[in-house]
Amino acid sequence: MPELREKLKRLRGTGVLVGVGTHLPEVIDHIASEGWDVDFYQCCFYTVYSLVSSREIDRAHEVYDDGARQRMAVFVAQASKPCIVFKVLAANRKPAGEEGVEAALRFAYEHIKPTDVVIVGMWQRCRDQVGENTEIVRRILGAEGS
Numbered sequence: 001m002p003e004l005r006e007k008l009k010r011l012r013g014t015g016v017l018v019g020v021g022t023h024l025p026e027v028i029d030h031i032a033s034e035g036w037d038v039d040f041y042q043c044c045f046y047t048v049y050s051l052v053s054s055r056e057i058d059r060a061h062e063v064y065d066d067g068a069r070q071r072m073a074v075f076v077a078q079a080s081k082p083c084i085v086f087k088v089l090a091a092n093r094k095p096a097g098e099e100g101v102e103a104a105l106r107f108a109y110e111h112i113k114p115t116d117v118v119i120v121g122m123w124q125r126c127r128d129q130v131g132e133n134t135e136i137v138r139r140i141l142g143a144e145g146s
Contacts, residue, residue, distance in 0.1 A: 008020070022044065038081065040084060043083050045069040069107070072085070076116060077112075082117070083113070083115075084117045085112060085119065098132070102136045102139070120133055
């Protein structure tokens with residue numbers, strides 16, 4: 001953490017916006033509690049750690065636990081800085097069909113502040129995910145027809 005803090009200070013010295021991204025809310029909570037000079041947080045709704053308590057990654061047994069999503073959502077709601085939330089669709093592992101995608105996106109939008117942003121990874125090869133997700137977000141935000 002001390003090395004990261006020094007790197008962020010050097011970045012700040014160049015005049016750019018500075019943020020920290022992580023899969024673990026504890027990391028951002030630590031940074032916030034120490035008052036680091038950052039402009040935003042990038043927050044993953046699902047951790048890459050299969051076993052969060054031991055911080056082990058087992059790619060053969062990936063776990064996208066809604067408990068991890070809930071923990072990060074609590075942090076995002078309380079954060080004094082803007083948050084960029086990502087992996088809201090659990091790397092496309094959890095949502096099944098349009099209803100599942102809509103439920104996951106609805107959860108994201110219901111748990112962010114007006115200053116926050118949702119990032120969704122998409123792959124256009126098989127279908128128009130950009131168009132589909134845009135329509136879903138319009139429904140969620142009540143912006144149909146705009």
